[in-house]
Amino acid sequence: MKKLRIDKYLADFGLGSRKEVRKLLKQERVTVNDQIVKNPSFHVNPKEDIVKVDNEVIQYKDNVYYMFNKPSGYITATSDESMPTVMEFFTEEPYSSKLFPVGRLDIDTEGLLLITTDGQLAHRLAHPKWNIEKEYYAVVKGDVSDIDFSKFEKEGIYLKKDKYRTKPFKVKVLSTSPEKSEILITVTEGKYHIVKKIMEELGHPVLYLKRVRIGPLKLDKNLEPGEFRELSEEELKKLKKEVNLE
Ligand code: URA
Numbered sequence: 001m002k003k004l005r006i007d008k009y010l011a012d013f014g015l016g017s018r019k020e021v022r023k024l025l026k027q028e029r030v031t032v033n034d035q036i037v038k039n040p041s042f043h044v045n046p047k048e049d050i051v052k053v054d055n056e057v058i059q060y061k062d063n064v065y066y067m068f069n070k071p072s073g074y075i076t077a078t079s080d081e082s083m084p085t086v087m088e089f090f091t092e093e094p095y096s097s098k099l100f101p102v103g104r105l106d107i108d109t110e111g112l113l114l115i116t117t118d119g120q121l122a123h124r125l126a127h128p129k130w131n132i133e134k135e136y137y138a139v140v141k142g143d144v145s146d147i148d149f150s151k152f153e154k155e156g157i158y159l160k161k162d163k164y165r166t167k168p169f170k171v172k173v174l175s176t177s178p179e180k181s182e183i184l185i186t187v188t189e190g191k192y193h194i195v196k197k198i199m200e201e202l203g204h205p206v207l208y209l210k211r212v213r214i215g216p217l218k219l220d221k222n223l224e225p226g227e228f229r230e231l232s233e234e235e236l237k238k239l240k241k242e243v244n245l246e
Contacts, residue, residue: 032049104190145181
């Protein structure tokens with residue numbers, strides 16, 4: 001793990017803002033390996049150095065990353081006055097109060113949601129520059145077999161109501177019937193209701209929507225709606241690599 005400035009280390013632990021923790025340093029209340037440290041730009045190795053404040057060990061915690069299978073009926077937010085949020089699944093100890101969901105799924109959308117404390121990764125995954133693919137399994141109304149989806153891979157689609165042309169997207173048809181069709185649709189933008197709007201424009205409104213992939217990260221089939229698990233090292237490494245981190 002990278003070395004960190006002592007003021008960041010202490011602030012990340014929750015001992016106050018950078019300004020506040022600098023006071024602790026100035027007051028000579030902070031030691032690293034039993035030596036008083038006053039300089040806020042002093043670097044510590046979180047894996048090896050013993051940092052204490054008022055003689056109490058301050059154990060640095062790495063960011064945490066959970067793969068969550070969001071159930072329908074929960075909004076993607078950290079708090080809400082009237083609706084239950086996805087964070088209700090993460091309220092008990094040891095879940096950090098710094099956790100938040102990355103991106104947004106509609107209240108009735110299920111599937112893959114990343115819940116983390118890592119603001120930098122979240123910011124990059126959401127940034128259009130990185131073109132992160134988001135794949136959804138969707139059940140849509142009616143038979144889509146006569147639509148030529150290939151052209152949308154080059155030019156996207158113009159959403160008349162929004163007066164907006166989407167970025168290119170891909171569709172794979174899994175099954176069709178006169179009543180409904182099953183598709184996999186892959187988009188790279190996070191615009192509000194994007195999949196529902198695309199399928200509405202095509203005359204096949206979404207009946208059911210579930211996110212199954214974010215970039216290289218696939219929803220674990222063993223997770224029931226409402227269940228989550230930590231990302232494996234391999235999953236995290238691939239995800240970070242996708243946005244040029246570490
Ligand atoms: N597109 C939608 O329409 N809804 C979602 O929840 C995600 C993508």
